[in-house]
Amino acid sequence: MDYGQLLRDARAAAFVQQGRGRSADYIPALAEADPSAFGMALATVEGVVHGVGQWEKPFSVQSVAKVFALALALAEGGDRLWRGVGREPSGNPFNSLVQLESEQGIPRNPFINAGALVVTDRLLELTGDAAGAVRNFLRSESGNPAVGTDDSVAESEARHGHRNAALAHFMASFGSLRNPVDSVLAHYYAHCAIAASCKDLALAGLFLARHGIRVDGSRLLSRSEAKRVNAVMLTCGTYDAAGDFAFRVGLPGKSGVGGGVLAVLPGRGAVCVWSPGLDAAGNSVLGVAALDALTTATGWSVF
Ligand code: GLN
Numbered sequence: 001m002d003y004g005q006l007l008r009d010a011r012a013a014a015f016v017q018q019g020r021g022r023s024a025d026y027i028p029a030l031a032e033a034d035p036s037a038f039g040m041a042l043a044t045v046e047g048v049v050h051g052v053g054q055w056e057k058p059f060s061v062q063s064v065a066k067v068f069a070l071a072l073a074l075a076e077g078g079d080r081l082w083r084g085v086g087r088e089p090s091g092n093p094f095n096s097l098v099q100l101e102s103e104q105g106i107p108r109n110p111f112i113n114a115g116a117l118v119v120t121d122r123l124l125e126l127t128g129d130a131a132g133a134v135r136n137f138l139r140s141e142s143g144n145p146a147v148g149t150d151d152s153v154a155e156s157e158a159r160h161g162h163r164n165a166a167l168a169h170f171m172a173s174f175g176s177l178r179n180p181v182d183s184v185l186a187h188y189y190a191h192c193a194i195a196a197s198c199k200d201l202a203l204a205g206l207f208l209a210r211h212g213i214r215v216d217g218s219r220l221l222s223r224s225e226a227k228r229v230n231a232v233m234l235t236c237g238t239y240d241a242a243g244d245f246a247f248r249v250g251l252p253g254k255s256g257v258g259g260g261v262l263a264v265l266p267g268r269g270a271v272c273v274w275s276p277g278l279d280a281a282g283n284s285v286l287g288v289a290a291l292d293a294l295t296t297a298t299g300w301s302v303f
Contacts, residue, residue, distance in 0.1 A: 003050035006294060007040050011052050013293035014038070014275075014286040021277020021285030024257040029156035030060060033259065035277030038286055041198035044269040045209050049199050058146075058195035059274050060153050062256030063094065065191040066116045067237075068134045068204065071229055073119050075220050076126040084122065084176060085115045087232050094239045094282055095163045097170065105174025109236040111254065114167045120188045121177045131190035141207065141215050142200035154186075154193035164188065198260070198272040205262050205270035208233075208252070230264055234302070238288075241281035248292040250301025261287040265300050 018036050025031040039054035073081050090099060090108040100107065100114055107115035123130035131149065138147045157164075168181045168188075177184055196204070207214050208230055212221035221229065233252035238245040238261075245253055251271075253263040259276035261284050271294065275286035295301045 003042055004052070006297065007042060007050060007052040009297060010290040010294040011038060011040060014290035017285050017289045021275070021279060023259070023276045024278055024282070027153070027157045027160060027257070029150075029153045030258060030276070033059070033276035036275065036286070037259075038273075038275045039198045040271070040273040040290055041202040042269055042271045043199075043202035043206055045206060045267065047203070047206065047215065049202060051199055054274070055198040058197050058200075059260060059276070060150060060192070060256070060258035061194045061196050061201065061260055062192045062258040063111065063116070064201060064254050064256040064258075064260045064262050065134055065194055066111050066119070067208075067229065067233065067254045067262065068137055069116065069119050069123055069130065069191060070110045070232070071207070071221060072133050072137060073123045073126065074225050074229070077122055081119070081122055085110050085118045087228075087236070089236050089240075089242050091240050095167070097163070097167060100167070100170055105171045105176040107171070109232060111232065111236045112239065113164055114171060117164070117168050117171065117184055117188055118176060120191065121179050121184045124179050124183060124187050130187040134191045135194055138194060138196055138200060138204050141204035142196065143203065143215070144196075144200050147194065147196045147200055149190050150193050150195045153195075154189040157189045157192065158185065161185065161189065192256075198274050201260060201262050201272040202270045205264055205272065208264045209266055209268060209270050211266070230266060233264065238283050239281050241279070241283055245283070245288060248288065249295050250303045251291065251295060252302070253291065255283040255287070257282050259284045259287060261291060263291050266302060268300065
């Protein structure tokens with residue numbers, strides 16, 4: 001299998017869409033990113049990584065961190081997590097407030113911001129350091145001790161994060177959070193602000209392709225839990241465009257407004273693509289197009 005050629009072909013197919021995406025500007029520190037920068041890495045379950053473009057350049061992982069936070073919260077606390085957060089697609093933007101009132105402060109799923117705040121809250125309760133737990137996990141799975149938090153991005157988001165603060169306070173009013181709102185928000189911003197490369201994230205995503213097994217051979221999640229995380233990625237990982245992502249790519253995937261998309265090839269590997277130009281739903285235009293091209297060329301969707 002010539003993985004390098006597959007990735008080069010996926011990049012070439014994606015670049016037909018060049019110029020159609022815009023970098024996130026609601027977090028000022030992300031606005032400077034070049035919308036047509038591009039990197040893509042594919043890690044196989046054996047732990048071998050292939051890449052094209054800027055696949056070793058760190059970028060702001062943003063909501064891609066939500067996958068790792070969810071997995072760690074399940075690993076540490078088990079099924080109880082699902083009492084506080086659902087697993088249905090929201091059909092709404094990732095930062096929407098509208099469903100929370102009628103649904104009594106229980107977010108639809110762990111991958112919209114409200115749900116990720118609940119997951120962060122539980123992970124903070126379980127570990128004492130939610131952002132540190134995610135960072136350490138990314139370091140150990142990627143083998144890259146340089147994976148770290150970009151404090152300027154976290155501060156930028158904290159200064160402008162009125163929606164996340166509103167979501168957290170609103171949920172607190174329903175009794176949905178166990179820690180003080182300010183601590184939950186600080187850990188949420190800090191884990192979104194982790195900087196990691198496509199290579200790091202593809203390697204770190206392999207435990208989902210290995211049905212729960214970490215790089216050192218130990219088990220993080222049961223096979224059933226890993227299936228569940230993959231299923232929630234497929235149905236909710238790209239927000240109100242999750243249907244379109246399943247239609248085009250056909251893989252469990254999680255995007256972030258830094259332009260990263262992590263996709264899982266169960267039993268085979270993990271792919272991470274990064275390009276900061278986003279569509280209206282907040283997903284990387286070139287990233288989704290490259291994954292679409294990859295699964296169309298190889299037949300590697302889960303369907
Ligand atoms: N930190 C971002 C936010 O809370 C993450 C959103 C995203 O990547 N979709 O708005």
